[in-house]
Amino acid sequence: MMRIGLLGCGNIGHIIARHAEGFTIPAVYDTKPERAKEIADLCNGKAYGDFAAFLEADTDIVVEAASVGAARAHAQEVLEHKKNLVIMSVGALTDQELREGLVAVARQTGTKIYVPSGAIFGLDNVKIGQISPISKLLLKTTKSPQSLGLDAPIRRRIFSGKAHECIKLYPKNVNVSVAMGLAAGQDADVELWVDPAADKNIHELFIEGDFGETYIRVTNVPSPENPATSYLAALSILSLLKNLDSPLVIGT
Ligand SMILES: NC(=O)C1=CN([C@@H]2O[C@H](COP(=O)(O)OP(=O)(O)OC[C@H]3O[C@@H](n4cnc5c(N)ncnc54)[C@H](O)[C@@H]3O)[C@@H](O)[C@H]2O)C=CC1
Ligand SMILES: O=C([O-])CC(=O)C(=O)O
Numbered sequence: 001m002m003r004i005g006l007l008g009c010g011n012i013g014h015i016i017a018r019h020a021e022g023f024t025i026p027a028v029y030d031t032k033p034e035r036a037k038e039i040a041d042l043c044n045g046k047a048y049g050d051f052a053a054f055l056e057a058d059t060d061i062v063v064e065a066a067s068v069g070a071a072r073a074h075a076q077e078v079l080e081h082k083k084n085l086v087i088m089s090v091g092a093l094t095d096q097e098l099r100e101g102l103v104a105v106a107r108q109t110g111t112k113i114y115v116p117s118g119a120i121f122g123l124d125n126v127k128i129g130q131i132s133p134i135s136k137l138l139l140k141t142t143k144s145p146q147s148l149g150l151d152a153p154i155r156r157r158i159f160s161g162k163a164h165e166c167i168k169l170y171p172k173n174v175n176v177s178v179a180m181g182l183a184a185g186q187d188a189d190v191e192l193w194v195d196p197a198a199d200k201n202i203h204e205l206f207i208e209g210d211f212g213e214t215y216i217r218v219t220n221v222p223s224p225e226n227p228a229t230s231y232l233a234a235l236s237i238l239s240l241l242k243n244l245d246s247p248l249v250i251g252t
């Protein structure tokens with residue numbers, strides 16, 4: 001059975017631990033030891049307070065569900081230890097030097113870096129952008145002001161620009177825009193809105209190209225423990241893990 005090392009024991013970490021079927025979680029790590037211990041207790045794993053020791057544990061794949069900073073700091077070491085890596089905080093990969101370095105290490109070590117679809121749908125066919133021109137690639141995200149730590153009495157746009165800039169300002173909220181851009185092979189445009197009436201996290205994808213055009217609206221249920229993170233994001237990791245070893249590969 002696949003052995004997971006869980007990097008990040010917050011909201012997503014809890015959902016993964018509660019749905020651990022078809023894999024075990026022998027090792028967990030978080031900068032907050034009490035969180036690591038809680039998840040370790042949930043899944044009969046061991047909580048590590050030291051990242052180097054966590055990496056030495058007998059695991060096949062590390063699932064990062066922590067932060068852009070954690071992904072930046074630890075991704076390379078994970079691959080160097082010949083472990084596959086799931087990166088949820090894909091915003092880290094806007095740094096071209098880091099991204100290309102990680103890909104090079106993955107090639108050398110025969111490992112893979114997986115970026116789950118996260119809180120959106122449609123990443124599969126957005127990848128056609130790597131072979132056929134896409135003229136419009138826009139993500140419009142609407143969340144409640146509280147989920148961004150803001151106070152806004154009325155609906156307002158708080159950012160309009162490129163994904164690589166937006167993720168610097170909102171690293172916990174627009175990783176999906178970076179995933180969309182990496183899939184398409186070009187930086188996505190982003191509009192970020194806050195709406196005091198929003199009780200869901202809404203992602204609208206507008207894509208046009210030689211293929212035609214599409215509009216996808218995802219009305220996401222926020223996670224119980226972190227409203228900024230959509231429940232779908234955690235589910236997408238679970239479905240990635242479930243299908244990882246399957247000989248039947250669905251979707252592009
Ligand atoms: N690609 C996507 O669709 C999405 C990606 N995300 C990413 O996933 C991350 C986790 O989401 P949640 O679980 O909801 O957040 P959370 O805030 O509930 O949990 C994050 C956990 O990671 C720990 N952590 C943070 N930095 C760390 C580090 N350097 N080393 C070890 N542990 C560290 C925190 O102490 C916390 O326990 C978000 O910060 C975001 O970057 C979140 C939602 C969607
Ligand atoms: O969960 C979401 O709706 C999206 C999110 O936070 C991210 O992409 O960082």
